[in-house]
Amino acid sequence: MLNIENLHASIGDTKILKGLSLQINAGEIHAIMGPNGAGKSTLGYVLGGRPGYEATEGSASFDGQDLLDMDPHARAAAGLFLGFQYPVEIPGVSNVQFLREAVNAQRTARGEATLSGGEFLKAAREKAALLKMDMDMMKRAVNVGFSGGEKKRNEMVQMGLIDPKLAILDETDSGLDIDALRTVGAGINTIMRKPDKAVLLITHYQRLLELVEPDFVHVLANGRIVKTGGPELALQLENEGYEAIAEAA
Template identity: 80%
Template sequence: MLKIENLRAEVGGTEILKGLSLDIGAGEIHAIMGPNGAGKSTLSYVLGGRPGYEVTGGSVTFDGQDLLDLEPHERAAAGLFLGFQYPVEIPGVSNVQFLREAANAQRKARGQNPLSGGEFLKLAKEKAGLLKMDMEMMKRAVNVGFSGGEKKRAEMVQMGILDPKFAVLDETDSGLDIDALRVVGDGINAIMRESGKGVLLITHYQRLLDYVKPDFVHVLAKGAIVKTGGPELAAQLENEGYEAVAA
């Protein structure tokens, strides 16, 4: 589903990704762990098409398409979802309004009919219920006044409504307490794993992986994948640290 071959990318003239390769099939969840500055967030931004991140080599194929040849909105319409480490606030725009516009824009790009108000509200209630968010929160401005955990849950609701084929989740566990961690983990499983979709989960810690069991765990260091294993690799990293495991 997502095939990355020898990807190289730089930011402000500094090379961050230095020949990264990764192949993720449909229905697979892959976790990437690594020290600060390894290139984890850079990878997510390159896949999402964020300006300022220049690809200097390699290729990325998504569902049979050249991902790097698509604009960010085209990548989203093709079924790629990017979850941010720090979701932004949008004052004056309610979650319901934002998500209905986003969902119908993607449906139009895919040749589908737009959702009516009633259809959208039914869908929103279903997905919000998975993340234990009530509709009163969904009526509030996007992320304004939300706690860290509420922002991440709202983002998972967004993922459920947009129904992507593949999700890149950048430190989704950041800012979550124990209860929110479980809710978000269950949401990822319900929305993505149970539908046979792909996930690239970027994290620093094993704790989210206790709920979202990855098929593979990769260690990213100095801009490249240096080690791959199963879920046990995450536990080893937690116990021994990156230097000992990736040496």
């Protein structure tokens, strides 16, 4: 599904990714861990097409398409979803209207019929209930006045409604209490753990991985993946930290 080969990327004159390679197949959940500044968020932004993050060498393909040659909206239409570490607030824009426009844009790109207001509200209630999110929050401006946990739940509702092929989730566990973490973990499993979908989960902590149980864990250091293993690698990192593994690599 996602094939990255020798990817180099920069922000301005600063080189961040330095020859990163990674392959993710349908049905797999991959976790990327690593120290601050290693390039984890940069990887997500480059794949999502965020302006200012430039791929300077290498390739990245998604379902056989050249991902780096696509505009951000085309990547989303192809089935890529990027969840942010800090979801932005959009004052004056109704959460319900925002999500309905996003969902219908995706459906139009896939050649599917758009949802009426009633059809969308029914789907939104189902996804909100799954993430234990009050429907009253759906009527408020996007993320305005939301707590950190509420913003992440809202983003998971958005992911469930859009129904992507590949979800890249950048530190979804950041700022979550124990109950919110469990809810988000259950949401990822329910929405994305399917044979035709995949997840790239960027995280610092093993606690989310206990809930999601990735197939592979990768350590990213100095702009490239230096070690890959199973879930037991996350436990090793929790106990030993990144320095020994990065130095050995």
